[in-house]
Amino acid sequence: MPGDSLTVTVVPTGVANLASIVTALRRLGTEVAMSVNPVEIGAASHVVLPGVGSYAAGIRYLDDHDLRGALVERIEADRPTLAVCLGMQMLSRGSEEAPGAAGLGVMNARATRFPGTVRVPQLGWNRVAVGEGATDAAPHCRFVCESGYAYYANSYRLVERPGDGWSCAMSDYAGPFVACAERGSVLACQFHPELSGVWGMALIERWLRLAQTGKEAPTC
Numbered sequence: 088m089p090g091d092s093l094t095v096t097v098v099p100t101g102v103a104n105l106a107s108i109v110t111a112l113r114r115l116g117t118e119v120a121m122s123v124n125p126v127e128i129g130a131a132s133h134v135v136l137p138g139v140g141s142y143a144a145g146i147r148y149l150d151d152h153d154l155r156g157a158l159v160e161r162i163e164a165d166r167p168t169l170a171v172c173l174g175m176q177m178l179s180r181g182s183e184e185a186p187g188a189a190g191l192g193v194m195n196a197r198a199t200r201f202p203g204t205v206r207v208p209q210l211g212w213n214r215v216a217v218g219e220g221a222t223d224a225a226p227h228c229r230f231v232c233e234s235g236y237a238y239y240a241n242s243y244r245l246v247e248r249p250g251d252g253w254s255c256a257m258s259d260y261a262g263p264f265v266a267c268a269e270r271g272s273v274l275a276c277q278f279h280p281e282l283s284g285v286w287g288m289a290l291i292e293r294w295l296r297l298a299q300t301g302k303e304a305p306t307c
Contacts, residue, residue: 096131097120097135098154101148105137107282108171111291125152125154128158129160129161133167133168134161134167134169135169135170135171136158136171137170139173142185142188142243143184145173146188146190149191159192159193162191165270165271169276172276172279176244178193179192182243183198184243194253196246196265198243199244201244208241209240210239210240214236215237215257216256228269230290231267231274235283238284239277239279244265252271254268254269266278
């Protein structure tokens with residue numbers, strides 16, 4: 088487990104149910120702080136950007152609290168950041184859901200809606216595939232180091248792999264999409280790792296360990 092001295096700062100985006108991620112972090116032995124102060128977000132050891140709901144509302148909340156610059160700066164520096172569900176989508180250039188709302192742009196991709204040929208939203212468990220031709224650079228996937236099943240609740244997803252040093256694991260629902268992407272100490276998950284059982288909790292723990300120590304994560 089990470090040391091008790093570790094504090095994770097959660098951004099209460101206004102479009103997120105924070106209880107599950109806060110509970111998961113505390114279960115792993117961390118302290119949890121809430122902040123929408125850009126100076127605190129920039130200086131924090133670890134930051135979690137959650138989100139469930141409207142893309143436009145999420146981006147507007149970040150901009151209303153002047154968080155765009157602080158988040159972009161720490162992610163571009165590959166500092167410990169975990170983005171979950173809508174949080175991951177907000178790292179992209181934008182979303183089909185809100186054409187006029189510019190994303191943070193640190194991932195060169197755009198969120199698009201699942202087609203009408205499948206049930207939308209996607210609700211439930213789906214496989215996250217690592218290797219098997221599913222990643223851009225499987226050896227660099229330090230956090231998502233084994234395939235598993237994760238819990239999803241999403242209507243939009245990234246079909247394009249972002250490139251620019253991001254390593255991706257993939258899921259399939261009406262075609263392949265990016266399940267998660269990682270670069271440096273940044274991990275972005277379309278699924279909810281905090282709701283994904285033992286596999287998801289182990290993923291959060293690897294992120295905490297590696298980002299805290301600067302060493303390699305324990306092997307899966």
